[in-house]
Amino acid sequence: MLARLKRTGALWLLLLPMLLWIGLLFVLPHIKLFLLSFQDRYTGAFTLKNYATFFTSPLYRGVFIHTVEYSILTTLVTLAIAFPAAFVVTKVLSERAKALVVIAIILPYWVSELIQAFTWMVIFRETGILSYTLRALGITRHNIEFLYHNWTVMVGLVYTSLLFMVIPILNSLETLDDSLIEASYDLGGDFWSTMKEIIIPHSMPGIMVGSIMVFMLVLGNYVTVTLLGGKNSLWFTENIYNQFIVRFNQNQGAAFSVILLTFSVLFVWALLKITKQDLSEAM
């Protein structure tokens, strides 16, 4: 049946809705964005000015570098939390406990990122739960503002990203035959050598997929970053927002968007190259 579908090209028909979806909502707008980024704001003539603004302004460059640094850091922190959790869930817990933990991980995602961020605000703000608790315990004498710090933003970002890291790693660990772990012990391995030589190499595709997804999501995050970081968040997406919405400078905003997109694509590509992972294999 599949052979016939292939021959008649009917298989393409099945792909059509998705191709349309991607075409209309992703490719077309990005072409438009790309064109806009090379146009003068007033005359519409071809110009590299929008890109020059970025590369000559220490401010924009600084924000960009800060964003990339923190995205990498957030990804690493998320990985550091997600991997042990996924390992325990797949290799240690009983079936029942496993289901409970997975639900506990998924549950927060039933509410939107916006609500999640508000929850963090309730905890972190000057009159919030954390500040109140510290004061009630006598650890501090005054209310403390926990919001608008880099680390607060990171807590929120890690939280919203966790699921996207855990699920692919869970999947890759599920396929790891327990007898491989036992064989490693049998041959004299201990916990760390087994981790390093057997478990991590086996789950590398899952780690890569998770890291790529989280990195992209964090790099392009807006909601959590602005709500928890406020004006000081120094996130590059805020610059893009400002150009489009506050300054009505579509062309500058488009240039920033293209820079961000190009960078993340190149970054991921380089990462896969360095770690010798194949994207088709990793996905």
Place this chain on the structure above:
Amino acid sequence: MAQEIDVSLVNVTKKFGDLVAVDNVSFDVPKGSFFSLLGPSGSGKTTILRMIAGFEVPTSGDIYIGGQRVNDVPPNKRPCNMVFQRLALFPMMNVLDNVMYGLRRRGGMSKKEMERLANDALARVGLAGLGKRRIHQLSGGQQQRVALARSLVLDPTVLLLDEPLASLDLKLRQAMKLELKRLQERLGTTFIYITHDQTVAIAMSDTIAVINKGRIEQIASPEELYRRPATHFVASFVGENNILTEGRLVRQVDDQVGEVEMGGILMQGRIGEPMKPGDKVDLFVRPEMILLQPGKHSPGILGKVSEINFDGSHSLIVVDLLESQRPLSINVKVQHTEQAPEVHVGDVVTLSWNWGAGNIFHHVPLQEA
């Protein structure tokens, strides 16, 4: 001279919740011997092996390796290595790295030295030069050998093998069977080998422990097991056997030989367990130990050939007994030699056997056997 004992289990029991997987098992494995655990699926073989390797802790009882109690020794510190039922080769490494894995964990050796040892081990199992291959680029039999080399390179006191041949096709299994036996003899390493295939166990082992429902039924040499099974289960599980059920013990000729009445016919066999005249018994008779003569002879049991299954060097002849009060038939295995009688379906024949070819046990209903 007292034999040196490499592995010893003393009253070992393992429970999983309510299930008693291994029930009060004791045995000694002499140094340098090929010891098999033979039993049907689910009888507890793997559980015993995993306790020796250290992956399961006995609920009660003690395990000794090389004279030392190892109950509390973790698997990575025990002087034994395991070849897993599904091999468990590391797919993320090439063949050489798989074999070097244990050496690397042990440390204290230059990389060159480790590579030399690993290549030696590969050569020993007939895989010289394949070190750079990936695991999935090997055939089933080759993977089998890598798993062996990976354990052997560590020169373990005891090698544990969990049905390593089960996944191979028949021909390869026969070949590997002989090779394994030869390897074991050459190295002098103690092998503890699990199988549910009695032909494999009989062909390779010095000693076989037959295990059923977590309990040891008999520990003996293959020949002993074959000639003098200790229990009803062993008689029905090891080797081909005719089983004639629900007879009656007529008398004990002497302390070894018994006479059984089966459907009105008297037959002889070895008394397998304590019993008294009048007991309800089953008689096992080895098909290849029965003498078949064309025509009527006396003494002997008269029958008619109902089926002949030709099998190259042998024929399996099914004979329906003519003088029994209930339908009984006996399989006879006849080797094709110059003198072998030629028989055809429908021929009247006479069967007879020495009492040693038969074994008598108390009757066990089929579903319990």
